[in-house]
Amino acid sequence: MPASLDKRLLAARTAWVAVTVLVVALVALGVPGLYARLIAGVDERSVTDLGWTLPGYGTYLTGLYLLVVVAHLVIGAIVFWRRSNEWIALALAFALVCNGALLPLSLIYPSGSVSPVVQLLVGLVTYIGLVTGLSLLYLFPDGRFIPRWTQLMVIAWAGLLFFAIFTPTSALSLAAWPIPLQLLVLVVWSGVGLFAQLHRYLEVSSPLQRQQTKWAILGLGLAVLGPFGYFLPFVILPALSDPEVPNILYQRIGPSLFTFSLVFRLIGLTGFTLALLIFPASFVVAILRYRLWDIDVIINRTLVYGALTSTLALVYLGGVALLQTMFYGLTGQGDQLAIVATTLAVAALFNPLRRRIQAVIDRRFYRRRYDAARALAAFSGTVQEEVDLEDVSQALLRVVEETVQPLQTSIWLRDIRPGS
Amino acid sequence: MRRSIKYLFLLAASLVALLAMSVFFVNRSVEQRLARTYELPTEPIEVPSDAAAIERGRHLVTTIFFCQECHGEDLAGKPHFSDPLSGTVSAKNLTAGAGGLGGKFSDADWVRVIRHGVDEDSHPLIEMPSNSYYYIGDADLGAIIAFLKSLPPVDNELPERDLGLFYQLAILSDPSLIPAEVIDHTAPRPPAPEPAVSAEYGKYLATACTICHGPDLSGGTAAGAGLDLTGGGNLTEWTEAEFMHALRTGERPRGEDIDPSRMPWKRVGKLTDDELRAIWLYLQTLQ
Numbered sequence: 001m002p003a004s005l006d007k008r009l010l011a012a013r014t015a016w017v018a019v020t021v022l023v024v025a026l027v028a029l030g031v032p033g034l035y036a037r038l039i040a041g042v043d044e045r046s047v048t049d050l051g052w053t054l055p056g057y058g059t060y061l062t063g064l065y066l067l068v069v070v071a072h073l074v075i076g077a078i079v080f081w082r083r084s085n086e087w088i089a090l091a092l093a094f095a096l097v098c099n100g101a102l103l104p105l106s107l108i109y110p111s112g113s114v115s116p117v118v119q120l121l122v123g124l125v126t127y128i129g130l131v132t133g134l135s136l137l138y139l140f141p142d143g144r145f146i147p148r149w150t151q152l153m154v155i156a157w158a159g160l161l162f163f164a165i166f167t168p169t170s171a172l173s174l175a176a177w178p179i180p181l182q183l184l185v186l187v188v189w190s191g192v193g194l195f196a197q198l199h200r201y202l203e204v205s206s207p208l209q210r211q212q213t214k215w216a217i218l219g220l221g222l223a224v225l226g227p228f229g230y231f232l233p234f235v236i237l238p239a240l241s242d243p244e245v246p247n248i249l250y251q252r253i254g255p256s257l258f259t260f261s262l263v264f265r266l267i268g269l270t271g272f273t274l275a276l277l278i279f280p281a282s283f284v285v286a287i288l289r290y291r292l293w294d295i296d297v298i299i300n301r302t303l304v305y306g307a308l309t310s311t312l313a314l315v316y317l318g319g320v321a322l323l324q325t326m327f328y329g330l331t332g333q334g335d336q337l338a339i340v341a342t343t344l345a346v347a348a349l350f351n352p353l354r355r356r357i358q359a360v361i362d363r364r365f366y367r368r369r370y371d372a373a374r375a376l377a378a379f380s381g382t383v384q385e386e387v388d389l390e391d392v393s394q395a396l397l398r399v400v401e402e403t404v405q406p407l408q409t410s411i412w413l414r415d416i417r418p419g420s
Numbered sequence: 421m422r423r424s425i426k427y428l429f430l431l432a433a434s435l436v437a438l439l440a441m442s443v444f445f446v447n448r449s450v451e452q453r454l455a456r457t458y459e460l461p462t463e464p465i466e467v468p469s470d471a472a473a474i475e476r477g478r479h480l481v482t483t484i485f486f487c488q489e490c491h492g493e494d495l496a497g498k499p500h501f502s503d504p505l506s507g508t509v510s511a512k513n514l515t516a517g518a519g520g521l522g523g524k525f526s527d528a529d530w531v532r533v534i535r536h537g538v539d540e541d542s543h544p545l546i547e548m549p550s551n552s553y554y555y556i557g558d559a560d561l562g563a564i565i566a567f568l569k570s571l572p573p574v575d576n577e578l579p580e581r582d583l584g585l586f587y588q589l590a591i592l593s594d595p596s597l598i599p600a601e602v603i604d605h606t607a608p609r610p611p612a613p614e615p616a617v618s619a620e621y622g623k624y625l626a627t628a629c630t631i632c633h634g635p636d637l638s639g640g641t642a643a644g645a646g647l648d649l650t651g652g653g654n655l656t657e658w659t660e661a662e663f664m665h666a667l668r669t670g671e672r673p674r675g676e677d678i679d680p681s682r683m684p685w686k687r688v689g690k691l692t693d694d695e696l697r698a699i700w701l702y703l704q705t706l707q
Contacts, residue, residue: 048643247644247682248489249500251632252549253597255642257590261506264586 013084016093020073020080023101023125026118027069030108035062037107045250046258061269065104068276072100074302075280088143091132096280098129103276111168123165131158137193141213146204150196157189219282307357308350316346375399389413443585450588457542458600460532467527467562467569477567480560483690485553485628487514496520496574500547507584509547514568519577522569530565537599544600546581546591551599552627557612617694622702625695632683637706644682650706660700667696 039058047057076096083089102125109122134157138150145151164174174182197217201210250258284303323338379399386392397409468474481487481495490511492498497513497520516522525533529540537550556564583591591597613620626637633639633646638653640646647654655663662673668689670678678685691699 045643245500246489248486248628248631248684249547251640251642251645252490252547253590254594256593257506257586260586260589264505 009085009087009090012087012090013080016080016084016090016097019094019125019128020077020097022121023069023097023105024073026121026125027066027101027104027108030105031062031066034065034104034108035059038062042262043245043250043258045247046255046262049255050259050262060266064270064273065107068273069100069104071277071280072096074306075283076100078302079283086143088136088139088141091136091139091143092283094128095132095136096283098125099133099279100276101125102129103273120166127161127165130161134189134193137190137217138196140197140216141205141209146196146200150192153189153192160185213286215282215286217282219279303361304354304358307361308354311353311357312346312349315349316342319345446585446588446592450583450591453591453598453601454544454546454583456544458536458538458544458605459542460536460538460605462528463531463535463558465527465531465558465562465565467565469566473563474566474570476560477563477565477570479690480556480564481567483687484625484695485556485564486631486684486687488687489684490547494574495568495571496576497578499578501584501587502579503584505584506586507588508579508582509587510578510581511547513574513576513578515571515574515576516569517573518575520573520575522571522573527565530568531561534561534564536603536605544598546583546597548599549628549631551596551602552630554603554607555609555612555624555627557609557624560612615694617697617701619698619702619705621695622698622700625691626699626702629699637703646683649703651704652707655703660697663700663703664693664696667691 035058038061039054042054042057044054047054073096076093079089079096080093084093105122105125109118111119114122131154135154138145138154145154160174163170163172167173168175170176174185177185194217197213201213201217205213245258319342320338323341327337376399379395382395383392386395393411393413397411400409488495490498490500491514492511495514496517497511499508499510501507501509513520514522521529521533525540532538532540532542533545533548533550534553535550535556536554537545537548539545596602613624615621629637629646629649633649634641637646637649639648649655658666658673666672666678667685670680670685670689672678680686
């Protein structure tokens with residue numbers, strides 16, 4: 001690698017670390033504010049009429065937004081850790097880290113209500129997220145612009161976003177243009193990106209690249225179309241859960257209208273927020289299933305231990321709550337007993353659960369390994385039951401073809417009969 | 421695999437069709453009810469124009485019947501909802517400004533709206549608590565109309581009503597949201613009691629309290645609903661003085677604050693001492 005390229009890559013890696021630290025700090029510092037904003041923005045009456053509590057509502061939505069941030073951060077960090085010597089992977093790491101935080105940051109630090117410095121930092125994260133997100137659509141998977149003229153689209157996009165985010169009131173700012181024009185820009189830029197990917201898919205990519213990119217492009221497409229999805233809830237979701245509704249009107253209308261709207265709002269927000277996970281999830285599939293960048297082992301371990309930790313935590317919390325209730329009903333006390341019993345149960349569950357989760361993930365993403373294990377098990381059964389050499393040979397050839405998938409298979413048997 | 425996809429598709433299509441039919445049914449049902457016309461008996465109400473009557477009307481509108489809670493402090497109306505799923509619903513502009521009812525309503529129109537929940541075209545209104553206001557006496561109704569006609573004009577053009585699916589569902593689940601449907605428009609109206617420190621007058625003054633505290637003032641079931649005001653309810657240990665202090669200052673006997681966003685004590689606190697005593701007397705009669 002040339003020294004100048006090496007230096008540029010080092011600078012980009014340093015920038016990624018700085019941006020990641022910035023994102024984590026902005027989100028972490030903003031969590032109490034996000035929680036407060038969420039519960040202040042909903043009508044306590046409709047939450048209560050739904051049989052929920054305000055803290056429960058706030059915790060649920062805050063957790064949902066944090067899940068999106070953490071999922072993007074984890075996948076971004078793994079890609080950075082294993083493949084940051086490649087520009088395209090580094091761009092993906094930037095896009096993941098920044099795009100995952102876009103929605104929570106916009107809620108935590110609404111424009112115009114925070115200091116200019118914070119506004120600038122949030123703008124920086126937004127800018128990097130939106131520029132790298134669209135650029136990936138033009139560059140993925142090999143980092144080259146195909147067709148070459150599409151690089152002009154990316155340069156123009158970076159310029160448009162710069163004015164929109166850092167000088168939102170200027171005439172050059174996309175944000176100051178009429179809504180139809182903004183939509184046109186989004187449609188054109190994402191449409192050309194999707195065209196570029198289609199062209200690459202049909203004309204340029206190898207069969208393996210096609211397998212890898214079809215999943216990644218799904219995520220990229222959704223990330224680029226994200227701005228549409230981001231505004232959609234605000235357009236169609238009811239604004240009924242408004243603490244400003246006078247109580248006399250609330251009581252006059254009755255809770256049904258408000259609880260309908262709150263349920264719909266919760267379902268909508270959950271759906272839209274979880275849809276944001278498709279971006280990292282599609283890359284996870286591409287990496288795990290089609291060995292994109294050969295970092296599947298790390299992702300595999302992350303998935304296994306992430307699922308294992310979550311499941312054990314749920315078992316632990318649920319077990320403690322259940323056993324405490326049971327013991328309390330039987331003996332009038334039992335906090336310590338419940339904790340000890342649940343801890344022992346969790347310890348006993350660790351290995352069987354890990355094996356079970358590993359098997360599920362292998363079955364889902366490591367089909368070949370899973371099928372190979374099954375084929376070998378079947379072959380060992382055949383060998384135990386079969387005595388005819390010809391049949392055993394055929395079975396051996398079959399299992400080798402199924403598991404290793406060679407171009408050609410043959411068996412050489414040494415004749416050990418006397419005189420041969 | 422293909423078969424399961426086919427079944428999934430059929431299931432999804434059936435659900436969508438069922439949903440579409442339900443939406444259509446709900447929409448038709450509510451629209452038909454709102455398109456109904458009500459032929460009402462003519463009720464000659466004398467609308468005075470003297471200052472005392474207008475002042476009485478102001479007191480009734482701003483303090484006793486809580487009209488400003490929905491129609492805004494200047495009674496020029498305000499939007500309640502505006503989103504695709506709930507629809508567009510506003511409380512009307514009651515002044516004579518642009519978009520207001522004051523410039524176009526006759527006295528008879530005011531009577532129909534307030535007492536029967538029916539608009540000038542004889543179609544039913546929604547939200548208006550006319551089922552509670554049906555028993556407002558003729559003299560007080562005349563005073564209310566006199567006050568409304570005296571309001572300074574405020575220009576406030578509000579969007580036309582356009583009910584969304586959620587609002588239509590709410591109407592289906594609570595018929596009283598179309599008050600004209602639950603009012604017996606020919607029911608005899610007892611003469612309004614004379615203002616006095618009496619339980620009878622207290623009951624008359626507490627008419628609008630039933631919106632939040634329930635028809636028998638035993639408390640509502642929804643979150644934020646009013647307390648149980650009956651004997652054995654939430655005011656059991658209160659004295660008359662504590663009751664009046666609470667409504668004047670927003671402070672309960674044990675020192676807790678009354679949330680003004682739930683109980684409009686700042687409006688109720690403007691009732692006269694005699695009016696509060698009358699209400700207290702009435703509450704003592706409730707079991």
